[in-house]
Amino acid sequence: MRRVDSPSLPFSKRTLSNGLDVIVHEDHHIPIVAVNIWYHVGSKNERPGRTGFAHLFEHLMFEGSEHHNSGYFPPLQQAGGVVNGSTNTDRTNYWEVVPTSALDLALWMESDRMGYLLPAVTQQRLETQRDVVLNERRQNYENRPYGYALMALAGALYPEDHPYHWLTIGATEDITAARLDEVHEFFRTYYHPANASLSLAGDLDAARGFELAERYFGDLPAGPVAEPARAAAALDRERRLVLEDRVQMPRIYMAWHSPAMFSEHDAELDLLGDLLANGKTSRLYRILVYEQRLALDVSAAQYSRELASFFLLAATASPGKSLTDIAAVIDAELARVADEGPSEAEMDRARAQTEAHFMYRIQTVGGFGGKSDQLNAYNVFRGDPGFFAADLARYRDATPSAVRDAARAYLRFDQRVLLSVVPRGQQALGLPGSDPVTVS
Amino acid sequence: MRVDRSQLPAVGPDPAFRFPRIVRHTLANGLSVRTVEHHTVPVVTFVMLIDGGVVSDPAGQEGLAAITADMVDEGTGDLSAIEVSESLAQIGAEYDVDVGADAVVFTLTTLERFMERGAGLLANLLIRPSLRREDFDRVRQMRLDRLRQLKDSPPAVAERAFLRLMYPDHPYGHLAIGNEASLRGLELERVAQCHRALFQPNRATLVVAGPMTHDALRQAAETAFGAWEASAERVASEVGDVVPRVEAPRLTVIPREGAAQSELRIGHLSARRNAPDYPSLLVMNAVLGGQFVSRINLKLREEKGFTYGARTGFDWRRRLSPFALQASVHSASTAEAIRDSLAELDGIRGPRPPTDTEMLLARASLTRGYPRNFETAQQVSRSVAQLALYDLPDTYFEELIPRVNAVSADDVVRAAQRYIDPARASILVVGDHPVIADSLESLGFGAPQIVSADV
Numbered sequence A: 001m002r003r004v005d006s007p008s009l010p011f012s013k014r015t016l017s018n019g020l021d022v023i024v025h026e027d028h029h030i031p032i033v034a035v036n037i038w039y040h041v042g043s044k045n046e047r048p049g050r051t052g053f054a055h056l057f058e059h060l061m062f063e064g065s066e067h068h069n070s071g072y073f074p075p076l077q078q079a080g081g082v083v084n085g086s087t088n089t090d091r092t093n094y095w096e097v098v099p100t101s102a103l104d105l106a107l108w109m110e111s112d113r114m115g116y117l118l119p120a121v122t123q124q125r126l127e128t129q130r131d132v133v134l135n136e137r138r139q140n141y142e143n144r145p146y147g148y149a150l151m152a153l154a155g156a157l158y159p160e161d162h163p164y165h166w167l168t169i170g171a172t173e174d175i176t177a178a179r180l181d182e183v184h185e186f187f188r189t190y191y192h193p194a195n196a197s198l199s200l201a202g203d204l205d206a207a208r209g210f211e212l213a214e215r216y217f218g219d220l221p222a223g224p225v226a227e228p229a230r231a232a233a234a235l236d237r238e239r240r241l242v243l244e245d246r247v248q249m250p251r252i253y254m255a256w257h258s259p260a261m262f263s264e265h266d267a268e269l270d271l272l273g274d275l276l277a278n279g280k281t282s283r284l285y286r287i288l289v290y291e292q293r294l295a296l297d298v299s300a301a302q303y304s305r306e307l308a309s310f311f312l313l314a315a316t317a318s319p320g321k322s323l324t325d326i327a328a329v330i331d332a333e334l335a336r337v338a339d340e341g342p343s344e345a346e347m348d349r350a351r352a353q354t355e356a357h358f359m360y361r362i363q364t365v366g367g368f369g370g371k372s373d374q375l376n377a378y379n380v381f382r383g384d385p386g387f388f389a390a391d392l393a394r395y396r397d398a399t400p401s402a403v404r405d406a407a408r409a410y411l412r413f414d415q416r417v418l419l420s421v422v423p424r425g426q427q428a429l430g431l432p433g434s435d436p437v438t439v440s
Numbered sequence B: 001m002r003v004d005r006s007q008l009p010a011v012g013p014d015p016a017f018r019f020p021r022i023v024r025h026t027l028a029n030g031l032s033v034r035t036v037e038h039h040t041v042p043v044v045t046f047v048m049l050i051d052g053g054v055v056s057d058p059a060g061q062e063g064l065a066a067i068t069a070d071m072v073d074e075g076t077g078d079l080s081a082i083e084v085s086e087s088l089a090q091i092g093a094e095y096d097v098d099v100g101a102d103a104v105v106f107t108l109t110t111l112e113r114f115m116e117r118g119a120g121l122l123a124n125l126l127i128r129p130s131l132r133r134e135d136f137d138r139v140r141q142m143r144l145d146r147l148r149q150l151k152d153s154p155p156a157v158a159e160r161a162f163l164r165l166m167y168p169d170h171p172y173g174h175l176a177i178g179n180e181a182s183l184r185g186l187e188l189e190r191v192a193q194c195h196r197a198l199f200q201p202n203r204a205t206l207v208v209a210g211p212m213t214h215d216a217l218r219q220a221a222e223t224a225f226g227a228w229e230a231s232a233e234r235v236a237s238e239v240g241d242v243v244p245r246v247e248a249p250r251l252t253v254i255p256r257e258g259a260a261q262s263e264l265r266i267g268h269l270s271a272r273r274n275a276p277d278y279p280s281l282l283v284m285n286a287v288l289g290g291q292f293v294s295r296i297n298l299k300l301r302e303e304k305g306f307t308y309g310a311r312t313g314f315d316w317r318r319r320l321s322p323f324a325l326q327a328s329v330h331s332a333s334t335a336e337a338i339r340d341s342l343a344e345l346d347g348i349r350g351p352r353p354p355t356d357t358e359m360l361l362a363r364a365s366l367t368r369g370y371p372r373n374f375e376t377a378q379q380v381s382r383s384v385a386q387l388a389l390y391d392l393p394d395t396y397f398e399e400l401i402p403r404v405n406a407v408s409a410d411d412v413v414r415a416a417q418r419y420i421d422p423a424r425a426s427i428l429v430v431g432d433h434p435v436i437a438d439s440l441e442s443l444g445f446g447a448p449q450i451v452s453a454d455v
Helices: A053-060 A073-078 A100-115 A123-142 A149-157 A172-177 A180-190 A206-217 A266-277 A283-291 A323-340 A344-360 A371-382 A385-396 A400-410 B064-071 B081-090 B112-127 B133-150 B154-166 B180-185 B188-198 B214-225 B278-288 B295-303 B331-347 B356-367 B370-374 B377-389 B396-405 B409-419 B433-441
Strands: A012-015 A021-026 A032-039 A082-087 A092-099 A196-202 A238-245 A251-258 A295-303 A309-317 A416-423 B023-026 B032-037 B043-051 B094-099 B103-111 B204-210 B251-255 B261-271 B307-314 B321-330 B426-431
Touching: A012 A206, A021 A206, A021 A371, A032 A100, A032 A371, A053 A082, A053 A092, A053 A123, A053 A180, A073 A082, A073 A100, A073 B356, A092 A100, A092 A371, A100 A196, A100 A206, A123 A172, A123 A180, A123 B261, A123 B295, A123 B307, A123 B321, A149 A238, A149 A251, A149 A309, A149 A416, A196 A206, A196 A371, A251 A323, A251 A400, A266 A283, A266 A295, A266 A309, A266 A323, A266 A344, A266 A385, A266 A400, A283 A295, A283 A309, A283 A323, A283 B081, A295 B133, A309 A323, A323 A400, A344 A385, A344 A400, A344 B081, A344 B103, A371 A385, B023 B214, B032 B214, B032 B377, B043 B112, B043 B377, B064 B094, B064 B103, B064 B133, B064 B188, B081 B112, B103 B112, B103 B377, B112 B214, B133 B154, B133 B180, B133 B188, B154 B251, B154 B261, B154 B321, B154 B426, B204 B214, B204 B377, B251 B433, B261 B307, B261 B331, B278 B295, B278 B307, B278 B356, B278 B396, B278 B409, B295 B307, B295 B321, B295 B331, B307 B331, B321 B331, B331 B426, B331 B433, B356 B396, B356 B409, B370 B377, B370 B396, B426 B433
Parallel strands: A021 A196, A238 A416, B032 B204, B251 B426
Antiparallel strands: A012 A021, A032 A092, A032 A196, A082 A092, A251 A309, A251 A416, A295 A309, B023 B032, B043 B103, B043 B204, B094 B103, B261 B321, B261 B426, B307 B321
């Protein structure tokens, strides 16, 4: 039995002649294989007025393809597989975890919807899935407390023509207006072997994995190489906004632009989020929730993305407590960490947690965040599936002074968005000087 | 070789899989220990299942078990709540508490090299929590605030009201968190008493899974929990069985002004987890609403476009458990979604028995992928804890597959006739009442019972 004391994620990689990257990781503990495909397309590849397409495709891709022109769930579930997919600003992923006996089936189906989807994307299918997506939007954003906050923040952080200005779910009017020819064009541009990465992890040997990948995907034509989305965004002042929502308690959000995924200071800001607000030991939890009881909860995280990231801090006021007082505590702590940096004890704790989490991450072969998904993430964003060890090293090697420098450089009071979400009709509960904002 | 795209590739025979062997031990103090060897990555999980939970909350003290469980990591010995959190972080541990209807389940996962520290810490928390007044005041206030926030979450509002409809006179009828009046009335001494009564070695089962021998796993359990002594405190009184009410309100509305969707629950008390025809119920639910490709989801989501997703399921308990459909539907479609749902509940009872295709799909999706639920130490130990909770045999996992595969379409119809009845289903809607009132009237259930969100 192989035992690892330091977590590792070994793999083999080949690129087919049509540009499809294929990665295989062997794990023979359980007779299952994870099939995971990333398309390097997300809502960042959409245009203003035409938002929500990448996510709409995530729905259409399960409805059928030319040679299997009906739902994708029945054959895979009947084979004992689980199936899912997700879309974010930067990428779309589709995956199955199947018994080894159904690996051919999963590859056949994934390759059919990569190569032969459009004949099955009809006006009627588009309309049905459009309705489902509108319901998803109602359920997860419109009918959920604080559900509009991220829309307001994205709108304030990024200018209108920036690819991160809209959320992945898209605008209601754009989803409603989506035309079949535009949807087809979007697919032809982004969903093809040269813009995709296939990762297989589980009870198979690498040679067989590559052979099957060649058999099912090898003759699909490469599409156009997509122009990488680029855009710049910056804040030149502090923007204060207030949003009314159906909530009991006001919540303050603070958002900053921060360095892109895997670039300098990305890991340090991730660690900073932990030491500020992850667990009872964290600085802000301890002061705001535990000692002073100004807040019911507090969170802080670096949201790492391909073009540029954002750092988001949020705290919900305890009944009767003011967002102004909460913001003052947060600002004092931000100033302190930018001045003194974290202690060695804080760094030790953060490192211990990170090492453990890297170990926990290699327990499953499939699904969101499993080994197949991680290999694709490293491959698509770094061009190197073997970045696991280097990724861990980013955290192991982070120093207190680097964390301090990151806080100093990025979490500036004069370049941020402060959003107060308040109960309806109670704008006065927002931070002073906030401009009302509406989203829909 | 070109791929034959004229048909889907055949699926081969199911690969062989051996479910983990479970070894049972009993410590001298009566603690039941189950060990499972799990040799993948150097990670170990401890799951402690304590008998009691929602069901052990006395009337008027709803939320007692949950707040007691919450107080466990608020300090032990010299360690404050903050220092407990620090100790967990130092070993990279994941700590979690789940307060269920019949049991409180604590889970601690850590790296193999921290196994002793993790087990020792968990034992100190569970056996010797500090239960300090200032921590109790803070934890209770946070729970009161949480309750207030839940009023804005339609699924939470629906869940709460639906349980009360199902169990008006039984402890099962409340959420683990309790209600505002009960939380305000709780005293720290009641929490201490609840802890003494519930947290006893002879009421608990410990499952340990990790990359070492059964003997080494048992030894770890013994070292940490061997000194746990029983107390003389007893649970207030035994809770009786559930008596289904004869006439439950048919239609209940919880108004939510301006809601974009209606949150639906449709169901009734149905079966017990240890029902002999449990495999038939699993297959029946899979066909009806237990998976993406089920009748309910295909009808309401794919055919009608009313919702992002609809499903049915059993909320299993040791005693009589509810069966319910849940969905969040576009307000304008509320009445039609209810009508369609009731028609599906009726259809599977005979008018539209499962087709061969549906049966194949349901059975296979329940059985063929089963091994994937045993990848991590945490998955394995939680599955084994479920066996302890429902008093199921150690051979349960391997026996379930042939039992499910033996279920016929007739079995499904029989199970549906016995356990599903749209005529006595309670229908609960959290939605924009003025917008949906007229169409609800067309359902013919008379004037709805109107309930406020803060039940």
